[in-house]
Amino acid sequence: MKAPLGYLALLLHAHLPFVRHPEHEECLEEDWFFEALTESYIPLLWVFDELFLSGVAFKLSLSLSPTLCTMLKDPLLLQRYERYLSKRIELCSKEIDRYGADPIRLALAQFYRERFQAVWTAFTQSYEKNLLGQFKKHQEQKTLELITSTATHGYLPLLRNPKEAVKAQIFVGIESFIDCFQSYPKGLWLPECGYYPRVEVILQEADIKWFVLEANGILLSRPRPCFGLFCPIYTPAGPAAFGRDNLSSKEVWSAEGGYPGDPDYREFYRDLGFDAELNYIKPYILPSGQRKFTSIKYHRITGSCDHKELYEPKKAQEKAKIHAEDFIHKRERQIIKAAQFLPRSIKPIVFCPFDCELFGHWWFEGPLFLKELLKKASQSEVLALTTPSEYLSFFPTHQICQPSPSSWGWGGHSKMWLNETNDFIYPPLHEAAHLLTGLIRKHRKADGSVLRCLKQAARELLLAQASDWPFLISRSTAKEYATSRITSHLNRFFELCSCIMHKKINKSLLEYCEYTDNIFPKLDLNHFS
Structure with a gap:
């Protein structure tokens, strides 16, 4: 060649x-x-x-x-993913029973069940999770x-x-x-x-x-x-x-x-979770009754109009x-x-x-x-x-x-991550970063619960810094969730720092944060100072 x-x-x-x-x-x-x-x-x-x-x-x-x-x-998420797949396969089976007299929708329901089953096999067997x-x-x-x-x-x-x-x-x-x-x-x-x-x-x-x-x-x-x-x-x-x-x-x-x-x-926004009658779809949406995507979508884009043809x-x-x-x-x-x-x-x-x-x-x-x-x-x-x-x-x-x-x-610049909808997040993020840097320098020889507290405070700050949160707020997509994530991580951060500064570690708070936000178990604090 x-x-x-x-x-x-x-x-x-x-x-x-x-x-x-x-x-x-x-x-x-x-x-x-x-x-x-x-x-x-x-x-x-x-x-x-x-x-x-x-x-x-x-x-x-x-x-x-x-x-x-x-x-x-993460073992918890992987376990929940198996449950997610099982419910999708179960729902597809119900769809197959429901559409026995409709050959086009029946074929689509079978298509999705075969696909979910293939994903299940790959995840649990071929790829061993x-x-x-x-x-x-x-x-x-x-x-x-x-x-x-x-x-x-x-x-x-x-x-x-x-x-x-x-x-x-x-x-x-x-x-x-x-x-x-x-x-x-x-x-x-x-x-x-x-x-x-x-x-x-x-x-x-x-x-x-x-x-x-x-x-x-x-x-x-x-x-x-x-x-x-x-x-x-x-x-x-x-x-x-x-x-x-x-x-x-x-x-x-x-x-x-x-x-x-x-x-x-395939049309992304037409999903069975929103199209189906509520009592029928209830076992496959949130317990509160809030609808959500099921990844079972029967329609194609078709055009810009509301009417959508069936997916082929x-x-x-x-x-x-x-x-x-x-x-x-x-x-x-x-x-x-x-x-x-x-x-x-x-x-x-x-x-x-x-x-x-x-x-x-x-x-x-x-x-x-x-x-x-x-x-x-x-x-x-x-x-x-x-x-x-x-x-x-x-x-x-x-x-x-x-x-x-x-x-x-x-x-081509930063407007998506800094505008009138999300600018409130940056002063506390900057304040927190300065505070953490100072605490780490002050406690270079920390060990035991103080060291654990410093590391968890660093994890909380890192999680609050994610670009996803200002993006979601700017787009008004999951805005409340994004705001709550920034707020909760910063609140945990400042509480943990307060424990260190007052030399009184809140053991239950520390253990809760370590269990919930268990990212970066080998975190090296030297990178923050």
Whole structure:
């Protein structure tokens, strides 16, 4: 096979906020995790397994946030996930009985039951409830490059007061990755691609080789990059920055003009949990009677009107193949054009990062699209699949530029995480970070219950710093829950700090917090000071 004209690098960023509520028998927000497992993470592993066994030469990068990794190995959540799957299989069986005289809906009910049963078998038997082990296997097979993110996905540009807060987010995230995969990540996903100048100094200190920026972070660099988004840049401190490709992001992200909005694809918002009669669906929604998604969806997008036609899986699957081929053809055209303007010593790269949960959860046919895309890419004579680390090993020389402050949020900056709806969260977050830093310096030789209290206060602060909370508040999506999470973690933080300052440890409070917010058991307080 002749050498490619350029490279295509895909990166999936897998992240969910830490949601674990042992104090409740059922919690609506834990379904975020269960739905992502069912519709995204396990189906994507099916794709990787099938391609590898078929001998398809594929590779991509996968960012796994520390909060998600923690949930993927939490016994309580995994036990509840089995219950979640069992109830879905039971509901599908009832649907099959209900639609015996309706062949189209009957076929869909059977489709969903078979799918849930396949997920159950994969989770409990094939993968032995250890998805992290499966991702590690693919890393060892050189099909995945695994990287990490910050500890709780804190939006770093708004947490840098004090700078120790950013340092802790980065180093705790790296240590969590090492604990999960017994290897050191070469790349780190900046949450929301949130960049501010000199954060790369901390990344260099952490021995991170590369990270990802939104397009404007690269294109507005000083000096302007000679090759735009078709090559990474090196930051003054050392780590390389790859820019997100604009064109491919619109094609895959946009629900209006992009592939996911095709009329043949499954409609996300029409769900049996809201369509069914209340008494019938009551055993499968919240005990309070509040309706929720069941992941059983009988309709396709159809169009912008309220009327929705029934979903046809085979038709949608064929459309996913067509879209995958279209995606690769467009990337080939980009590379052919870019290669004409680059020197022979370097080849262009088209870098395409996406939220992992887009594939399967938000866009049901997404995993099939990805599978077909990877197959088509492996057959291309124009481009080859690569990862950022591999590309840097092929082409180690790049321009040095100072990136521009940026994010992949609305407008390319921080407005989604700082506006009139959520600005109230930052003064107490900054106050808490300063307080914790001072307490850790003052109690460097702490042990026993004081050390435990310091570590738990640090966990509470990290959890309060998650970028998910201001995002949800800004979007008015689960706004009350997000506000309550920030409030509860900060309240616990200040109570624990008060215990330390007054030299009177509240043992019951400490034990409750340690049990409820049990993230980062090997937390190193040196990262906070």
